[in-house]
Amino acid sequence: MIELEGLTKRYGGKVAVNHLSFTVRPGIITGFLGPNGAGKSTTMRMVLGLDRPTAGDVRIDGKHYEQLEDPLTYIGALLEAKAWHGGRSAYNHLLCLAQSNGIPASRVREVLDTVGLTAVARKKTKGFSLGMGQRLGIAGALLGDPRILMFDEPVNGLDPEGIHWIRNLMKSLAAQGRTVFVSSHLMSEMALTADHLVVIGQGRLLADTSMAEFIAANSRSYVRIRTPQREQLLDALHGAGVSVVESGAGVLEVDGDKSEAVGELAARHQIVLHELSPQRASLEEAFMQLTAESVEYHAHDGQPPGAVPQQQQPPGQPPQQPWGSDWKRG
Amino acid sequence: MSTPQPPTPQAAPDWQAAPGSPYPVYTSPIPVVRAGLRHAVASEWTKMRSLRSTMWTLGVFVLLVVGIGLLTGAVVANSSTDVSTSNPLEQGFFGVLLGSIAVITLGVLTTSSEYGSGMIRTTMVACPTRSRVLAAKSIVFFLVAFVVTLVSSACVAVVHAALLEGQTSGPTGEQWFKATVGVALYVALLGLLSLAVGSLVRHSAGAITLMIGAVLAPLVVALFMFSKSLENVQQALFEYSIPNQLSIFYSNSLSDSGPSGLDPLWIMLGVTAVALGAAFALLEKRDV
Ligand SMILES: Nc1ncnc2c1ncn2[C@@H]1O[C@H](COP(=O)(O)OP(=O)(O)OP(=O)(O)O)[C@@H](O)[C@H]1O
Numbered sequence: 001m002i003e004l005e006g007l008t009k010r011y012g013g014k015v016a017v018n019h020l021s022f023t024v025r026p027g028i029i030t031g032f033l034g035p036n037g038a039g040k041s042t043t044m045r046m047v048l049g050l051d052r053p054t055a056g057d058v059r060i061d062g063k064h065y066e067q068l069e070d071p072l073t074y075i076g077a078l079l080e081a082k083a084w085h086g087g088r089s090a091y092n093h094l095l096c097l098a099q100s101n102g103i104p105a106s107r108v109r110e111v112l113d114t115v116g117l118t119a120v121a122r123k124k125t126k127g128f129s130l131g132m133g134q135r136l137g138i139a140g141a142l143l144g145d146p147r148i149l150m151f152d153e154p155v156n157g158l159d160p161e162g163i164h165w166i167r168n169l170m171k172s173l174a175a176q177g178r179t180v181f182v183s184s185h186l187m188s189e190m191a192l193t194a195d196h197l198v199v200i201g202q203g204r205l206l207a208d209t210s211m212a213e214f215i216a217a218n219s220r221s222y223v224r225i226r227t228p229q230r231e232q233l234l235d236a237l238h239g240a241g242v243s244v245v246e247s248g249a250g251v252l253e254v255d256g257d258k259s260e261a262v263g264e265l266a267a268r269h270q271i272v273l274h275e276l277s278p279q280r281a282s283l284e285e286a287f288m289q290l291t292a293e294s295v296e297y298h299a300h301d302g303q304p305p306g307a308v309p310q311q312q313q314p315p316g317q318p319p320q321q322p323w324g325s326d327w328k329r330g
Numbered sequence: 331m332s333t334p335q336p337p338t339p340q341a342a343p344d345w346q347a348a349p350g351s352p353y354p355v356y357t358s359p360i361p362v363v364r365a366g367l368r369h370a371v372a373s374e375w376t377k378m379r380s381l382r383s384t385m386w387t388l389g390v391f392v393l394l395v396v397g398i399g400l401l402t403g404a405v406v407a408n409s410s411t412d413v414s415t416s417n418p419l420e421q422g423f424f425g426v427l428l429g430s431i432a433v434i435t436l437g438v439l440t441t442s443s444e445y446g447s448g449m450i451r452t453t454m455v456a457c458p459t460r461s462r463v464l465a466a467k468s469i470v471f472f473l474v475a476f477v478v479t480l481v482s483s484a485c486v487a488v489v490h491a492a493l494l495e496g497q498t499s500g501p502t503g504e505q506w507f508k509a510t511v512g513v514a515l516y517v518a519l520l521g522l523l524s525l526a527v528g529s530l531v532r533h534s535a536g537a538i539t540l541m542i543g544a545v546l547a548p549l550v551v552a553l554f555m556f557s558k559s560l561e562n563v564q565q566a567l568f569e570y571s572i573p574n575q576l577s578i579f580y581s582n583s584l585s586d587s588g589p590s591g592l593d594p595l596w597i598m599l600g601v602t603a604v605a606l607g608a609a610f611a612l613l614e615k616r617d618v
């Protein structure tokens with residue numbers, strides 16, 4: 001169990017982590033979500049005693065990280081960037097880690113096997129690809145067979161098979177009663193793996209909720225309608241007391257799962273419909289709306305902000321825009 | 331928002347409820363070892379021997395000390411100059427002076443390269459007692475530097491003593507001691523100072539430049555102090571410069587001013603202790 005209490009980190013004038021309080025519990029996967037620069041990595045570094053908090057406190061089963069006598073068998077971490085010397089072989093890198101905690105050298109071969117790096121164990125890590133590096137980092141985290149695991153963006157650079165593997169690995173680790181704390185930018189990824197969700201933006205806590213609750217609360221459903229008899233349909237809907245919004249280009253939207261009701265209403269009034277499709281806003285959209293206020297590094301795609309409402313995406317196609325393309329319109 | 335209970339776990343063989351904990355907690359079959367300095371030293375030794383650059387740097391050091399030592403020894407032995415009154419081991423100086431640059435490099439890299447590569451984060455996560463990491467690094471590096479310097483300078487000294495056998499009365503016990511153990515301690519301390527500077531500066535190129543500057547700058551500055559009024563400063567800069575201190579281990583007689591005997595060793599010990607103390611203090615304070 002990891003407990004954060006008012007954790008704050010300031011770099012010069014910049015507040016990277018702002019009064020964060022939450023708990024990471026055992027037996028489940030806790031997803032840690034936030035846009036670039038939200039403070040996820042900084043928070044994780046503070047858990048590991050690498051960065052000293054400006055204020056507040058973080059404890060692992062009641063202890064500070066420095067107080068752990070067997071750190072690697074207690075908590076394993078995959079850090080954000082490659083954190084090893086490129087001139088050393090994968091085997092020797094893991095061996096020096098194992099030795100520092102009195103972990104038997106046989107464990108090094110085991111974890112190399114687990115992550116699938118046995119064939120390149122004696123090669124210098126300098127030549128490793130992004131995905132191989134990620135696997136080596138995960139091997140380091142698993143080395144002590146720890147009860148708490150922290151992964152900072154583990155799927156970074158992994159191929160689809162690797163992503164599938166890490167997903168299942170995390171699930172099985174949590175199922176064994178371990179604490180799994182994993183950061184990501186990708187809501188869709190978290191929706192598949194995490195049981196609990198902590199969302200931060202600009203260092204502040206935005207949400208601390210179970211995944212199921214988050215999905216229930218945030219995936220807005222609506223009905224998308226196109227018709228050549230726009231006026232008649234609007235009248236009919238108003239007459240039936242259904243509120244409707246126009247989202248440009250002859251498209252109407254009705255909140256809720258009301259496609260049957262709308263279809264029947266249109267039939268009763270003999271209105272032609274070109275489209276009547278139930279829609280569900282993706283979790284990614286919900287996440288972006290949640291963090292829209294706190295996105296720090298905006299990319300610009302050349303469109304004036306608010307020019308195109310997001311619902312105008314073709315049906316069934318998730319929005320493909322990158323992070324921070326001015327999502328405040330939603 | 332509400333905090334839900336974790337899902338009920340499926341039965342797994344590893345399940346075990348920790349006493350007093352409401353959650354079942356995973357317990358590893360790996361024996362838990364209380365990590366200590368012994369483990370940190372073993373780890374640092376593996377780090378040092380598993381890098382080809384370390385081996386290269388040490389190889390260059392041995393080559394410089396032994397190669398230049400043998401060369402100068404041979405030249406002096408075959409010349410007709412009278413060497414009967416000088417220290418028969420003094421020709422070992424040049425090799426050690428040049429070799430010390432390799433030791434400085436290795437000392438700096440032992441600490442600073444971990445900051446460059448990001449390895450330091452992994453190291454500190456594995457061993458959160460930061461002072462233990464620096465202590466282990468210091469111990470491993472000092473022993474390696476001392477042994478390598480001792481062996482190579484002893485080789486050179488033995489050869490020199492043999493080459494000049496007939497021309498001098500043979501090295502005294504003190505001359506033997508200073509040219510082997512004394513020099514090895516001095517060079518290893520110089521390397522340890524570099525290690526401390528590497529830890530303070532955290533930047534390989536910067537720290538190496540700083541250390542080589544510290545070795546050469548006083549001599550170079552002293553060389554160009556022509557003014558009469560600066561004579562004392564010039565004298566001090568010269569006498570306390572690292573090359574001159576190193577030459578004292580090979581000198582024959584006690585000079586009337588400046589360090590003599592084993593003074594260089596005490597001076598270097600003091601400076602290194604201060605730098606290492608600062609490195610320990612700052613390591614605790616700074617973020618990794
Ligand atoms: N050592 C540091 N010195 C100064 N500022 C820092 C430092 N580390 C992080 N920051 C700043 O703190 C903020 C949070 O950074 P952090 O790396 O924790 O974000 P993140 O959530 O991990 O982002 P990403 O998703 O891009 O990995 C950023 O604005 C960053 O610029």
Ligand SMILES: [Mg+2]
Nearest residue numbers: 040041080152
């Ligand atoms: Mg990060």
